[in-house]
Amino acid sequence: MEVTNRYITIKNNIDGVPQHSDFELKAADFVLSLQPGSKDVIVKNLYMSVDPYQINRMKSYSSTQTTTSFGYANAIHPGEAIEAYGLGKVVASGNPDFQKDDLVVGFLSWGEYCVIKPGGMLSKLDPLGFPLSNHVGTLGIAGLTAYAGFFKVCKPKKGEKVFVSAASGAVGNMVGQYAKLFGCYVVGCAGTKEKVVLLKEKLGFDDAFNYKEETDLKSTLERYFPDGIDIYFDNVGGEMQEAAVDRMNIFGRVAVCGVISQYTDEKIQATPNMVDVVYKRITIQGFLAGDYLNLFPEFVSRTSDHLRAGKIQSLEDIYDGVENIPSAFISLFQGKNVGKIIVRVAKD
Amino acid sequence: MEVTNRYITIKNNIDGVPQHSDFELKAADFVLSLQPGSKDVIVKNLYMSVDPYQINRMKSYSSTQTTTSFGYANAIHPGEAIEAYGLGKVVASGNPDFQKDDLVVGFLSWGEYCVIKPGGMLSKLDPLGFPLSNHVGTLGIAGLTAYAGFFKVCKPKKGEKVFVSAASGAVGNMVGQYAKLFGCYVVGCAGTKEKVVLLKEKLGFDDAFNYKEETDLKSTLERYFPDGIDIYFDNVGGEMQEAAVDRMNIFGRVAVCGVISQYTDEKIQATPNMVDVVYKRITIQGFLAGDYLNLFPEFVSRTSDHLRAGKIQSLEDIYDGVENIPSAFISLFQGKNVGKIIVRVAKD
Known part of the structure; x- marks a missing residue:
């Protein structure tokens, strides 16, 4: 036929x-x-x-x-x-x-x-x-990216302060939800008021902000993280990464999942302060979900349970x-x- | 008195x-x-x-x-x-x-x-x-920095390709010597011809170059690392780090030990390509020897043996x-x- x-x-x-x-x-x-x-x-x-x-x-x-x-x-x-x-x-x-x-x-x-x-x-x-x-x-590669990136790359501890950029995006929203379920304090950023409301009211983020309304990202992050950032789940690169490294606590971790700002404009780059990286012993690590396919069964099993229990929104x-x-x-x-x-x- | x-x-x-x-x-x-x-x-x-x-x-x-x-x-x-x-x-x-x-x-x-x-x-x-x-x-903090940075932060495997900047410096020269003893391929860079000769002839580096004679660091590293870099032990930051990330293999590691270029001129910063960091799953990790004081006895014992055997030069x-x-x-x-x-x- x-x-x-x-x-x-x-x-x-x-x-x-x-x-x-x-x-x-x-x-x-x-x-x-x-x-x-x-x-x-x-x-x-x-x-x-x-x-x-x-x-x-x-x-x-x-x-x-x-x-x-x-x-x-x-x-x-x-x-x-x-x-x-x-x-x-x-x-x-x-x-x-x-x-x-x-x-x-x-x-x-x-x-x-x-x-x-x-x-x-x-x-x-x-x-x-x-x-x-x-x-x-949620149960596909986007979900696996969030799961592997958060649990295996960021290696969270309960109570740690987590910042997620592009937090209403396919991966970011899942990272925030996993982080909350795990017992972290989570702040996300997104690009509209509606997304900010969604993060706080539907997804249970502790706080969220619209980065387009901010003029100085370093002081923004100081406001949202008075005790510093332990984990930054980076979906965007550029200036936001620089600000997050600036606000990071010692032994902080940056999981670089994607660099969407740079994909369409190579001039947009991140210049994280390497003096901070040394003195605060920061790790900046890129990753791809393809390296974590072995986690797929575990990821699907746990995430399905959370979905059925209404603890994760798709x-x-x-x-x-x-x-x-x-x-x-x-x-x-x-x-x-x-x-x-x-x-x-x-x-x- | x-x-x-x-x-x-x-x-x-x-x-x-x-x-x-x-x-x-x-x-x-x-x-x-x-x-x-x-x-x-x-x-x-x-x-x-x-x-x-x-x-x-x-x-x-x-x-x-x-x-x-x-x-x-x-x-x-x-x-x-x-x-x-x-x-x-x-x-x-x-x-x-x-x-x-x-x-x-x-x-x-x-x-x-x-x-x-x-x-x-x-x-x-x-x-x-x-x-x-x-x-x-050699048996003090500088040596410990090299030892911990190379073995614990870089996590080398035999046969890996290692690049060391400021390679004739207090830490760099030890990193290169440890890496050679461990079975890696090691290239160092330094700032004079005499240092380059020293690295190759006295310290046993596989190769070395004078970065002041180079105009395009990316092509320099392509020449010295036709098969890419697995580990970059970074003592300087800036443009050299960018070039090393560019030349890095997948799962490459950058141990950031110091950023001497930036210590006296804040305008000198590194802009490692985050697209490479993601796709090549690179880890950039800052560290301080103070976190590895528990390794001191092991470090002194091994390094003393190498010194006595003439396998490490002080x-x-x-x-x-x-x-x-x-x-x-x-x-x-x-x-x-x-x-x-x-x-x-x-x-x-």
Whole structure:
């Protein structure tokens, strides 16, 4: 059987802030059956993730594209299908590990259908009674990033003071919720009044502020952290990181999860004061969730329990239709998103 | 008995590169006996250390002075005696742990005599058959800094590629020697041709270069580390740190031991690329030897064995006389020193 597969490509490399004109919706004939002997898996995409790091794959050059240990660092070329994390349903499988109609998560693509070659990242999914979209956000890679970053990189102790930037974002909101459940004092920053209210009233952050209303981040952090910061979960880099290092306590830890400000403007960089780093014995550590896939079962088990008990809220912002993937992706860089942005390509 | 104690003070706070005119040699009457009931220890200073971090204590303001966990972060005020690590001999003791003529190491002062109050850092020294000066350098805090920084902060694996800046300095030269003994590939940088020759021919570094002859540090490091850097032992901060992060392999580690470039010029700062820090999962960690005093026995035991076996060279640059302490200290900031700079205040 043949269908039309609509999918998104980039028309050109993107070296700044992504625009609608950088993307194109294409349509191509797509065969839903496999050649005899094929070991491929054909997947119908249901829920697709859009993530800030993908902009680095779309650039004409980025040092990240040569970081060979993860496939998802590879460059995306204009006209090609765009790989992304997502959830789908198996249409046909030449791989004995997968059967027709299995739900799967893994590296699919920004389109209606995709073919996963042997070696591609794909796992069977038990939805555990949760909405499917949760498995692309709270129970997916974004959640794992928060879980591994907070517990394994930040190595928290109860009562420590935790600061989270982009705190209403896909990863930040989960970090704050984990930190509160763990017994830390948590302050988040975000870019609108509504987000600040959400952090304090819905997610239980001890406090939150709108960084756009602040003129001197160092004194802002002094106000919110009179006893200093022990852990800074950094989603943005730049000036906010400098201010956090300035306010950090001895043996403070900065987990650098992402540098969204720098992804679209290389001139925005962080200059953390190295004298502070030495004297306060600060650790600044970058990490990627891909190094913590072994934690996935533990992460899903604990997070599911918290979700069922109503102790963690799943914040999602769902766009509908493959044609809206570019809008969803662009919104990441406009600070519009609350929680995890997901595109529902098909309902089942 | 009363003597004249000659000692060094600062005439004013020092906020830039230290000059001779910032220092003063003073002389004052000094009583060599204790009041009845006193628990003080009177020490005749023999070998005194001069260390870059001391400049931060001499500033009119430095955030380092408020890092309360170490006494040696405290501000030094003009006219006061200047605390410093050193080796001396007990003249009189009201502390039952010390007897007259005991050799001691600890926080003494830049003068001929000092009084150590209860709670001051002071330990009895067994010279183990080594020249006394060794206990202020190779077997003192400088050596411990190298030992703890390399083995505990850098967590090396055999065969890893190690880069050391200020590699002929008190700490750097020891790091390089430890790294070679451990089985790493080691490249050092220094600021003169003579130092480069020394690193390669006397200390056994695999390679070394004069950073003053280089115009583009990133391509320099590409040349010396075609397979990337796994560990950067950072004594200088600034542009060299940025270049090292650029050249770093995945899971690379930067141990920030000191930021000498920034101590005398706050405008010199490091802007390590945080995108690299994330994607290459780099850890940048500041440390102070004071956190590793528990390693002292292990460090002395291993390092003594290496010294006796001729596997580690003790690099010392000895100045004579209390009046030459300012010259010795100033030389630290002029890149003149080779190895550990020590001032012999008295021979015994």
